[in-house]
Structure formats: structure tokens, C-alpha cells
Amino acid sequence: MSVGGKNANMSCSLLCFLLSFSAMLAHAGAEVHFHEFIVQATPMKRLCRTHNIITVNGRYPGPTLAVRNGDTLVVNVVNRAKYNVTLHWHGVRQMRTAWADGPEFVTQCPIRPGGSYRYRFRIEEQEGTMWWHAHSSWLRATVHGALIVYPKRGSSYPFPHPNTEFPVILGEWWNEDPVQVIRRATRSGAAPNISDAFTINGQPGDLYKCSRK
Ligand SMILES: *[C@@H]1O[C@H](CO)[C@@H](O)[C@H](O)[C@H]1NC(C)=O
Ligand SMILES: *[C@@H]1O[C@H](CO)[C@@H](O)[C@H](O)[C@H]1NC(C)=O
Numbered sequence: 001m002s003v004g005g006k007n008a009n010m011s012c013s014l015l016c017f018l019l020s021f022s023a024m025l026a027h028a029g030a031e032v033h034f035h036e037f038i039v040q041a042t043p044m045k046r047l048c049r050t051h052n053i054i055t056v057n058g059r060y061p062g063p064t065l066a067v068r069n070g071d072t073l074v075v076n077v078v079n080r081a082k083y084n085v086t087l088h089w090h091g092v093r094q095m096r097t098a099w100a101d102g103p104e105f106v107t108q109c110p111i112r113p114g115g116s117y118r119y120r121f122r123i124e125e126q127e128g129t130m131w132w133h134a135h136s137s138w139l140r141a142t143v144h145g146a147l148i149v150y151p152k153r154g155s156s157y158p159f160p161h162p163n164t165e166f167p168v169i170l171g172e173w174w175n176e177d178p179v180q181v182i183r184r185a186t187r188s189g190a191a192p193n194i195s196d197a198f199t200i201n202g203q204p205g206d207l208y209k210c211s212r213k
Contacts, residue, residue: 030072032072033072034076035065037062037063037076037077038080039054039080039085039143041054041082042055042058044060046173046204047173047197051177054083054134054139056143061145062143062145064148064167066148066150068123068151068152069127069152069155070122070123072121074118077111078116079111081139083113084104084112085136085139086135087102087135088101088102089119090147092126092147095122127151129148131147139178139179144169146167167201168200168201173196
């Protein structure tokens with residue numbers, strides 16, 4: 001290799017270092033959050049009956065994701081369920097990461113049973129409480145959770161700082177597989193059957209049979 005070539009290589013590595021260093025400064029304080037989401041059938045008892053529902057990591061509602069404005073989320077989704085699945089990050093503006101948005105057959109092919117897909121996106125200039133949910137058939141009935149974007153470190157809420165915070169997720173429970181409910185409706189052309197209960201954080205209230213706090 002000639003001396004000139006060596007110099008060229010050296011100045012490139014210096015330039016590359018300076019470029020990545022300034023990128024680091026621009027995102028100073030921002031974190032990258034890694035999560036593994038296993039989509040799987042899970043036995044769940046509600047309204048006195050146990051049946052298998054599709055969950056993330058065995059939880060209903062699914063895990064709460066908490067990040068700060070400017071952070072990056074990396075969610076590795078492993079599909080161990082019998083249905084195709086995709087996940088949508090509801091309310092997140094996907095800046096230059098449209099393929100991470102999630103609607104099946106719109107921005108991606110569904111993740112097949114046995115397959116996996118890694119969503120990676122950065123939260124840019126937004127704050128608030130949003131949610132993530134499946135975007136494939138009616139899996140969203142049980143495959144969902146909160147997505148909380150806190151202000152950047154050192155900046156405050158646009159309202160007085162709350163004493164306590166906890167997510168409240170309102171949902172609906174069917175005594176059967178929600179995917180079958182929508183499939184039957186599509187086949188017959190009639191409206192889908194209404195749910196058997198409303199839920200708060202996954203629990204039907206006191207007015208339903210076999211309720212729990
Ligand atoms: C499941 O997803 C694959 C592509 O990922 C697609 O070819 C297939 O049609 C999907 N099946 C259903 C029932 O949507
Ligand atoms: C769906 O709703 C119809 C009409 O109310 C009812 O006759 C039927 O039993 C329901 N099916 C299931 C599986 O709950």
C-alpha cells in the first residue's frame with residue numbers, strides 16, 4: 001500500500017470518529033431500550049372460565065414500555081402463537097423508520113408463526129402516554145400495552161409534576177378467541193359478537209362474575 005493510501009485511510013477513520021462523536025453528542029443522554037416480546041398462547045381465567053388467549057410474555061395487558069423523548073426502542077418480537085402477528089406503536093411518529101410502523105400488509109409482511117422480527121425506532125420530539133397493539137386481525141384485543149414517553153432528562157412536564165402515575169388500560173374480554181369472533185363476522189357479513197365484559201387493566205369489574213381486584 002502506498003503512503004498516500006495510508007494517509008487517506010487515516011483521515012477517513014479520523015473523520016468517521018468525529019462524525020460518530022458529534023452524532024453521540026447530538027443524542028446525549030438518550031438511551032436505547034431493548035425488549036423481547038414473546039407472542040404466545042397463555043391460559044387466562046376471567047368470568048369464571050379459563051381459556052387460551054394470545055399474550056405478550058404471558059401478560060394481559062402486556063408489558064408497559066417507558067422511555068424518554070429522544071430514546072430508541074428495540075423490540076424483538078418472537079411469534080410462538082398460531083396466528084400471523086405485527087405490532088403497531090400507536091401514536092409514535094415513525095421518522096425515517098416507516099417499516100417499523102406495523103400494520104400488516106401495509107408497511108410489512110406479518111410475522112409468521114415460528115418467525116421473529118426486530119422493530120427499531122427512535123422517539124423524536126414527542127411526549128405522552130400512548131399504547132402499542134397487535135395490528136393483525138383481532139389480536140389487538142389481548143396483545144396490547146402502554147407506551148409512555150417521558151420528557152427528556154432535565155426538562156419538565158407541561159403540567160405540575162404528578163405525585164403518582166400509573167397507566168389505566170380500558171379493554172374488552174371475549175369468552176372465546178377474538179380471532180374466531182372476527183372471522184365468523186367476516187364470513188357471515190353480520191356484526192361481530194359484542195364482548196362479554198369490559199376490563200380495566202385486564203380485570204372485569206365487580207359487577208361481573210368471579211371478579212378480582
Ligand atoms: C401470514 O403472513 C404471510 C406473510 O408473512 C402471508 O403470506 C400469509 O398470507 C399470511 N396469512 C394470513 C392468514 O394472513
Ligand atoms: C353471538 O351472538 C349471537 C347473537 O346474540 C348469539 O346467538 C351467539 O350465541 C353468539 N355466539 C357466541 C359464540 O357467543
